Amino acid sequence: MNLSDHGTKLQASRRRCNAGSAGTGAAEPVNPGRSIWHLSIALGILALGTAPAPGAESPVAAAPAAQLAAGTWQTADEPVYRDPDDDWAKDPSVLKVGDTWYMYYTSANPWQDTGCGGKGEPRIDYATSPDGLKWTYQGVSIPKGKPGEWDEERPQAPAKPLLKDGVYYMYYAGKNPKRAVEIGYATSTDLRHWTKHPGNPVLNLGKCNDPFIYFENGTYYLFYTSGGDCIFYVTSTNLVDWSATPVATGAVGEGSVVVKDGPTYTLFGCIGFSGNGEYYKAYTTRDLTKPFADAGRIKINNPDFAKGTLSHGDIIRQGNDYWFYLQGTRDNGRRFQIGLAKQAVPAITATNQ
Secondary structure, eight states, X not given: OOHHHHHHHHXXXXXXXXXXXXXXXXXXOOOGGGOSOOOOGGGTOOTTOOOOOTTOOOOOXXXXXXXXXHSEEEEOSSOSXXXXXXXXXXXXXXXXXXXXXXXXXXXXXXXXXXXXOOOSSOEEEEEXXXXXXXXXXXXXXXXXXXXXXXXXXXXXXXXXXXXXXXXXXEEEEEXXXXXXXXXXXXXXXXXXXXXXXXXXXXXXXXXXXXXXXXXXXXEEEXXXXXXXXXXXXXXXXXXXXOOSSOEEEEEEOEEXXXXXXXTEEEEXXXXXXXXXXXXXXXXEESOTTSOXXXXXXXXXXXXXXXXXXXXXXXXXXXXXXXXXEEEEESSTTSOBEEEEEEEEOOHHHHTTO
């Protein structure tokens, strides 16, 4: 795809996302009995309001001042983690509990027969670290599903685990050969042994990929990518039962990450093909019930190991810095390694903690 074609498709995606076309595209039929969702996509019902008339451009909000979105990320020259099995690690999510850091990531390329690299069954693996810099592989956290299960083909894109009432919840995407990518979750009490929820998937409105959960004031916001790479979210107060009607954020991309920068929410989304040329854009808003505005491509350097792409990651605050863990490749996806970029916490954020 040349840059002109990519720009045209990106503009088309923005129009679809602003119009709220959730779960559209070449998805397999959805069985409504397997989900808590009851959504009439044909009616175009949106939590943000009435969709514009066909062919009309949606108004684009002015981006609020956001130091994090405009700041510069500095990426280390060398990756902080390489999968020891096949040098193929994607979609990292990271958290720190006590003195131990945990990284969960997509492992084993499901397209190995095309020469894309990786080996073994697709799965979600994990590694641990004492400092977030030196990591040790620990093994499988989420295996591929059994025949007929929703994640039979592959589990992928683990979200950062969240603790509620002594139990950790890790949302992730899964694929069955007969259906589109869907979202479910697993639980754990020790971050090492996980049990898949028997009612998975919990989100199956066509394509639903790359979950990320943001928590604020008693409400969980599950951000995900749907048809046309539009980013939506649904909400919950118990981390299990989710709102029926997705909210269109107005943003485009994959691998969503949300950080509150003072009064401003900054949403990061990846644009392009993960094997080559993919990059992060930032979107901002001061009210989650209103659309995010495009704040442009983030400022970040691509070191040699990630000169093809640097994308699909997770952010964690460490002292006065934000640490951004990202997947990187230089050989069109035959290898993916985890890099680390840092940016100082903006003064407006630091003074509002």
